[in-house]
Amino acid sequence: MAATAEEPATAxxxxxxxxxxxxxxxxxxxxxxxxxxxxxxxxxxxxxTSAEHPLTKLFSQIExxxxxxxxxxxYGITLSPNNEFHTKLILQKYLRANQNDLDKAKQQLLDxxxxxxxxxxxxxxxxxxxKSRFDGLGWILPVEGVPESPNKRDIVTFNIYxxxxxxxxxxxxxxxxxxxxxxxxERSVQHLNLSLATQPIPDFGAGPDPYQGIQVHDYLQVxxxxxxxxxxxxxxxTIEVLGRYYPETLSRKFFVNVPLVMGWVYQxxxxxxxxxxxxxxxxxxxxxxxxxxxxxDVPKEYGGEKGALGEVxxxxxxxxx
Numbered sequence: 001m002a003a004t005a006e007e008p009a010t011a012x013x014x015x016x017x018x019x020x021x022x023x024x025x026x027x028x029x030x031x032x033x034x035x036x037x038x039x040x041x042x043x044x045x046x047x048x049t050s051a052e053h054p055l056t057k058l059f060s061q062i063e064x065x066x067x068x069x070x071x072x073x074x075y076g077i078t079l080s081p082n083n084e085f086h087t088k089l090i091l092q093k094y095l096r097a098n099q100n101d102l103d104k105a106k107q108q109l110l111d112x113x114x115x116x117x118x119x120x121x122x123x124x125x126x127x128x129x130x131k132s133r134f135d136g137l138g139w140i141l142p143v144e145g146v147p148e149s150p151n152k153r154d155i156v157t158f159n160i161y162x163x164x165x166x167x168x169x170x171x172x173x174x175x176x177x178x179x180x181x182x183x184x185x186e187r188s189v190q191h192l193n194l195s196l197a198t199q200p201i202p203d204f205g206a207g208p209d210p211y212q213g214i215q216v217h218d219y220l221q222v223x224x225x226x227x228x229x230x231x232x233x234x235x236x237x238t239i240e241v242l243g244r245y246y247p248e249t250l251s252r253k254f255f256v257n258v259p260l261v262m263g264w265v266y267q268x269x270x271x272x273x274x275x276x277x278x279x280x281x282x283x284x285x286x287x288x289x290x291x292x293x294x295x296x297d298v299p300k301e302y303g304g305e306k307g308a309l310g311e312v313x314x315x316x317x318x319x320x321x
Contacts, residue, residue, distance in 0.1 A: 044198045046085045054100045058091050059084070061106065069113035075189050076122070079113075089194065089211070092201045096209065097247035112245045121245075124183035125190060128317040133170050133177075136163035138184040139313030140191065141306075145295045146214070154251070156214045156294065157188045158309055162221035162257075171230040174237055181238050184316055188213055189249060212251035214294070216302075220257035220287060254293065256284045256302070 049056045062079050066072035072079045077086045091109070098104035116122075139158040146154045164170050171177050192211055201209045284290060291303030298304030299312060306312050 044085050046088050047200060054095050054102045054105070055088055055091055057102055058095065058105060058109075059088055062087060062091075065106065065110050066113065069110055069117060071113045071117035073116060073122070074109075074112060075192070075194050077194055085200075086195060086197065089197055089200060093209070093211075093248035096201070108244065108247065115241075115245050119182065121182050121186040124179050125186040126317070127179065127183060128319050129176075129180050129183075130321050131318040132166075132321050134180050134316065135318060136160055136310065136315075137170070138180075139309055139315055140184070140188050141299070141309070141313045142191070143214075143294055144297045146297075147293070147295055149251075150208055150210045154214055154294075155188055155191045156216060156298070157184065158216045158218060158313060160218045160220075160309075162218065167228045167230050171228070171234040174234055177234050178237055178241060180316060182241065185242060185246060185249075187314075187316065189246070192249075209248060209251070212249055214251055215253040216290065217253070217255050218257055218287060219255065222257075250280060252280050252282065252293075254282050254284060254290060256287045256290055258283050258285055260285050 059081075063081060066079055074090050077083070077090050079087045079090060081087075091105075094105040094109045094112075095102075098108060137160055139160070141156050141158065142153050143156045144153045192213065194211060197211065199210075201207065201211065282293060284293070287301055288303035291298050294302075294304075296303075296305045299306050299309040301308060
């Protein structure tokens with residue numbers, strides 16, 4: 001049984017981009033999950049900000065926040081006064097997600113720290129999942145030459161909902177599904193290489209953020225006639241988790257192989273997310289049209305010049321039941 005339309009729209013979630021052309025991207029082994037190794041790096045100097053700047057104020061409270069949460073890691077970065085540049089890079093994302101509202105950014109960061117301690121998404125990224133549940137559903141791929149991108153190479157995460165053969169098997173256990181989905185998200189964020197970043201987000205939050213990823217949601221062979229309650233429940237939980245704990249990690253999101261008559265998907269998406277996020281959404285009726293948006297360095301089924309996604313993409317670790 002093919003999956004019905006899962007995750008029609010999310011807040012900024014899924015997956016990852018390089019921080020400027022000078023930042024290297026981990027080599028992805030086609031068709032196999034790679035291991036993430038935290039690189040060693042000498043932190044650059046952060047540009048000076050005024051005492052009243054929201055970033056300055058939030059940074060001054062970082063020790064209190066990490067102590068309250070009993071956790072100090074976000075996206076592989078240790079938040080600490082001694083790690084000023086990369087800590088502030090993370091804080092920028094929380095401020096941007098909340099339009100520089102200090103109190104809201106502070107609460108979202110605290111919630112994230114507590115959740116990461118409890119859920120341990122870094123562990124989830126390296127876990128092995130049942131092949132019968134998730135085979136072919138998620139892939140990560142570096143793509144070069146994306147038009148108008150500030151990066152030499154961007155990380156694109158593909159969510160292939162048509163690969164679902166049994167809704168109950170894949171979505172029936174929400175906890176297992178969420179662990180797989182968060183693991184995929186976390187792995188894509190790891191490929192951002194934030195610990196190698198050397199530049200702040202331009203204009204302290206007003207310019208484009210190069211530390212974001214691109215999401216592709218492929219609905220080929222997915223039924224839009226009705227939505228399975230299992231899929232609906234998994235979708236709702238995924239939106240809540242990724243939207244709350246992965247702010248400002250999405251640059252663009254593509255819904256591909258969506259039937260022409262299903263334009264309501266895009267309209268529904270715009271109603272449940274911020275205007276800023278809705279601007280990042282693009283609906284394409286044909287998968288081959290994706291190359292027109294991301295360039296030719298995408299898999300051949302999306303109009304590109306690379307091999308098939310299953311041959312060149314990086315999946316999560318899977319094992320036979």
